[in-house]
Amino acid sequence: MKFELTILGSNSASPAFGRHLSSQVLNIGQNFFLIDCGDGTQNRMMNFKVKATKINQIFISHLHGDHFFGLVGLLMSYGLNNRKEPLHIYSPPGLKPIVEIQFNHELGYPIFFHETNPEKHVLLFENTSVKVFSIPLVHRVPCHGFLFVEKRRPPNMIKEKILEYQIPFNKIKDIKKGANFITKDQRVILHKELTKPASEPRSFAYCSDTEFSKEIIPFISGVDLLYHEATFMHDLLEMASKTKHTTAKQAAIIAKEAAVKKLVLGHFSSRYSDLTPLLSEARTVFENTILATEGIPIVI
C-alpha cells in the first residue's frame, strides 16, 4: 500500500527562490490528505498532477495566512468542478467565518468544519487504514501538528500454503483474522503456519510551526518520517525563540531524541537562497536528514 508524501510548498511567510508556501499531500493507499494550504496550493497541485478531487480531509495547523490562504481557492474550484463528496476540514477555531465571508453562494457540496483544540493530543480522524492525531505545538497562535499512523493490517497468506492445503477462497478472510484451517481429512493447520505478518504500520508526523519543544517527543517517537520546521539556522537562535520557530539544529535534536527514522526539514526563511547550510547543520546532529523538495514524492 502506498504511503507517500508530496511537499507542495516548503517556504515560510512568503514565496521566495522558487519555493512556495506550506502545503503537503499525503497519499495513504489512495486516501489523499491535504496538510496546510498556503496561497496558490491549487496551482501547485496542477503543476504536480496531484489528484485534488480525491482529497476528502484537509488538516490546517494554524491560522497564519501562509498555511491557509490557498484554501478558499481550492474550495471554490471543487464547487466549479461539481464536487459532491463531503469535505472535512480540521483546524483551530476561527476558520469557518473566514471561509464563509468569501462566498456569496453555496458551493454545491457539504463542508464540515471540525474545530480542534490545539492544546490536546487527540484522535482527529480515522478510517479503515489510518488514524490521524493532533500534536500540540507552541507557536504565536494556537497551533498543532498532525500524526498519521497506519493501522496494523491483517497478516498476509502464504501462497504456497494455499496450494499445499487447497484452501478455498472463502476461508481466507477468516484465516487472516486468526482462524485455523481444517483440511478435508480433519487435520488442523494452525493460523500461524498459513500466514506471515504484514509489514509494520508506517507513520508520518508534521510539526510546523513551532518553537523548539521536547514536549512533542512522546507523540512522535519512532515515526518513519518527521517533517519538522527549520525556519532558521542556529546562529539565529534568538530570532527563532522570539518568533516561536525552530532552528535546523533544534529540529535535528528533536528527531534524534524521538528516534525517528528520517527527518525532512522545511518552512525555510526567505533569507536563505541556498539551503545546504541548514542541511549540514542538522546532519551534525541527525544524519538521516533531507531538505523538503517540492513536488518530488517521499516514499515512506
Place this chain on the structure above:
Amino acid sequence: MKFELTILGSNSASPAFGRHLSSQVLNIGQNFFLIDCGDGTQNRMMNFKVKATKINQIFISHLHGDHFFGLVGLLMSYGLNNRKEPLHIYSPPGLKPIVEIQFNHELGYPIFFHETNPEKHVLLFENTSVKVFSIPLVHRVPCHGFLFVEKRRPPNMIKEKILEYQIPFNKIKDIKKGANFITKDQRVILHKELTKPASEPRSFAYCSDTEFSKEIIPFISGVDLLYHEATFMHDLLEMASKTKHTTAKQAAIIAKEAAVKKLVLGHFSSRYSDLTPLLSEARTVFENTILATEGIPIVI
C-alpha cells in the same frame, strides 16, 4: 517610456493546463499597476520576477474568487517584507471586511480601500503619467473593467536646435511647455521650430468578466491594446449568455467595432486544453488578435 503588460494568469474559475487565475501587471514608466489578483498571484510574480514591491495601486474587477483570492497572501507578504508605502486598492464594495477578517494583526503599512461604483465610467486614479478609468461591465455580480490612458507628454526638444541656437539647459523646461526662445542677438525662435511632438499617448483596456456588451465600445474606442475575456467558443453562445461571459467571436466583434489596435483574448474556460480554435475564431472577425500568454510581456 515603458508601457508593458505582463499577464500572470489567463484562465477562468480554476487553474488548468498550466494556466493560472486572472492577474496582470501593467508597467507604465516604472509605475506598476496590478489588475486582479487570483489565487497564487504572488507565486506568479516570483516566477516572472515582477517587482511586486513597486506596486502601489491594485485594481480588482469584481469579487469572484478567481479574481481576488490571491490578494490577502500578497498583502501579508508586503507586511512581512517591511513595506511602509501606502497601498491603494480599488474594487466594488465588499472587499474590505473580507481582507480584514483574515488578519489578526496590523500589517505595518496603510491600506486604502477605494470602493468603486461599477455602473459608472469614472476616473479612479491619476498621477503624472497616467489616468485610470472604470469601464462598466455586465456580469453576475457588480463588475467593471479598467482603462489606462497615458497622459500626453510635452514635446521633445530637437537636439540639433539646442546646439544651433546654444539654448541653455535652464530654458528647456519652458520651451517644452510652449515658450519661444530669444537668442543673444534678440532673434525670436518659435517653439514649434525647436520641438517635435511626443509620441501619441498609449492606452490599454481590461474587460473581464463581462457578457457581450456593445455599451463598452465608446469607452474603449481606439485603444492600443484591449484585453477582453473570451471564456467560450461561439458554439457555446448559450452557455456564455447564461453565465454572462463572452465568446471569442464576440470579443473580436467588440475589438472591431471599437477599432482597437490589438486584441488579446483571455479568461479561458478550463474545457479548452488547446486554445488555437479560439484564436482562429476571433481572427475571422478581427485579424490582429493574440492569445494571452502568461509571463511574456506585451509591449504597447
